[in-house]
Amino acid sequence: MSIYMTGIDHTKAPLDVRAVFSFTKKNMAKAMETWKKIPGLHGCVMIVTCNRMELWASVQEGMEPDLFELLCREKGADAQQYRKYAVFREGREAVNHLFEVSCGLQSRILGEDQIITQVKDALTFAREQYATDNVLEVLFRMAVTAGKKVKTEVLLSKKDSSVIHRAVEVLKEEGFSLYGKKCMVIGNGEMGRLSANVIQNEGADVTVTMRSYRSGVVDIPRGCKRIDYAARMTLFPQCDYVISATASPNYTLREEEVRAALRGPVVLIDLAVPRDIEPSVGNLEGVTLYDIDYFDAGHLSAQTQADIARAKEILKEQIKEFFDWYEGRDVIEKIQSVREAVVEDFHLRTRKKTKELGSCLQIADTEMLQEYQKYIEMAAEKTINKMMFGLRRKVCDQTFRECMEALDSLYEKDDHNRQQGE
Numbered sequence: 001m002s003i004y005m006t007g008i009d010h011t012k013a014p015l016d017v018r019a020v021f022s023f024t025k026k027n028m029a030k031a032m033e034t035w036k037k038i039p040g041l042h043g044c045v046m047i048v049t050c051n052r053m054e055l056w057a058s059v060q061e062g063m064e065p066d067l068f069e070l071l072c073r074e075k076g077a078d079a080q081q082y083r084k085y086a087v088f089r090e091g092r093e094a095v096n097h098l099f100e101v102s103c104g105l106q107s108r109i110l111g112e113d114q115i116i117t118q119v120k121d122a123l124t125f126a127r128e129q130y131a132t133d134n135v136l137e138v139l140f141r142m143a144v145t146a147g148k149k150v151k152t153e154v155l156l157s158k159k160d161s162s163v164i165h166r167a168v169e170v171l172k173e174e175g176f177s178l179y180g181k182k183c184m185v186i187g188n189g190e191m192g193r194l195s196a197n198v199i200q201n202e203g204a205d206v207t208v209t210m211r212s213y214r215s216g217v218v219d220i221p222r223g224c225k226r227i228d229y230a231a232r233m234t235l236f237p238q239c240d241y242v243i244s245a246t247a248s249p250n251y252t253l254r255e256e257e258v259r260a261a262l263r264g265p266v267v268l269i270d271l272a273v274p275r276d277i278e279p280s281v282g283n284l285e286g287v288t289l290y291d292i293d294y295f296d297a298g299h300l301s302a303q304t305q306a307d308i309a310r311a312k313e314i315l316k317e318q319i320k321e322f323f324d325w326y327e328g329r330d331v332i333e334k335i336q337s338v339r340e341a342v343v344e345d346f347h348l349r350t351r352k353k354t355k356e357l358g359s360c361l362q363i364a365d366t367e368m369l370q371e372y373q374k375y376i377e378m379a380a381e382k383t384i385n386k387m388m389f390g391l392r393r394k395v396c397d398q399t400f401r402e403c404m405e406a407l408d409s410l411y412e413k414d415d416h417n418r419q420q421g422e
Helices: 017-019 025-035 065-075 079-085 093-104 115-128 135-153 165-175 192-203 229-238 257-262 279-283 304-327 329-359 364-395 397-410
Strands: 002-009 039-047 052-059 086-090 182-186 203-210 225-228 241-244 266-270 287-291
Touching: 002 017, 002 025, 002 093, 002 135, 025 039, 025 065, 025 115, 039 115, 039 192, 052 065, 052 093, 052 135, 065 079, 065 086, 065 257, 079 086, 086 093, 086 165, 093 135, 093 304, 093 364, 115 135, 135 257, 135 304, 165 192, 165 304, 182 192, 182 229, 192 203, 192 329, 203 229, 229 257, 229 304, 257 279, 329 364, 364 397
Parallel strands: 182 203, 182 241, 203 225, 241 266, 266 287
Antiparallel strands: 002 052, 002 086, 039 052
């Protein structure tokens, strides 16, 4: 089995190209249903964020799928036209990339907070579509675990790190202030709610748009006002700032309606992919328009570069653990069988003596003795695990397999080799 990925991300593709390959959940579910039927394609997962769209697949050994062609078919796009913007990875390179993505090393904003959840959610969604397999399950779970470990041990960014935090920083650098300003946030998804919270903490007067059919069931951030999405242009003339962050395939602000509603200077911030705000709006007098690509993280300090190196060292160990599993997954069943047999052998050898000792103790002490027996059995199991997987790392594959065969033979499940105390 082999691991492949292809995708479109901010490193090579401008915003409008990324927009072509944006998938809604409905689109993803439909695509996965199609891809599951491809012979030799055992599983697939899609990561879809503002800055990247990646398709991951585990396939039969020897198969070399054109994943980008599959994506283009689903989007009705010309593969030849867009292939220059795509990235392609397989095997170890692909695995390394996913681990770096999970901890934010590949994000536009280094160490961003949301990416771990996005990778985890990508796996969950694929699982719900019955589109994943054991290899991708383990790969994505271990990548998320590695991302959390890096997040805990290395300071790659400030405490709060997301595109809206970066946007606020940039606005301040350019002389803008949100304090006391009237702001509207279009969209009440994850990014919309986060944006509302962040600018409210900056002292802004915030109103969040709600779709009419959701108004009664979806909460908005505490302290924010709400307005029906259809009425957004009635509030627009009063706004100093408008942030749009939806998953809509259509523009939330068009040039014609903005021109009609414009009453004074306004700053518009478009955090969506595909775009929420029609680009030509930025040409209107009095309008300052920012899109998501404007808020780049910029220069990396020497300390940040050292932190990145530390993060990569952590990932190296985590990636090694994945490949220990991946390369030995065909003998996992035998490893488990041998481990169970060794642990059972240990139990048989200790329980007899524990019972003898118990008969010499007071009744009140026997419970403590039972707890101690459980402890030493658990300790033995952990020690055996450490020995077996340590052996897997220290010797070549062939030697390890021979060791497993020998141990399996030694602990065959028959009465002759399982006699207590042998």
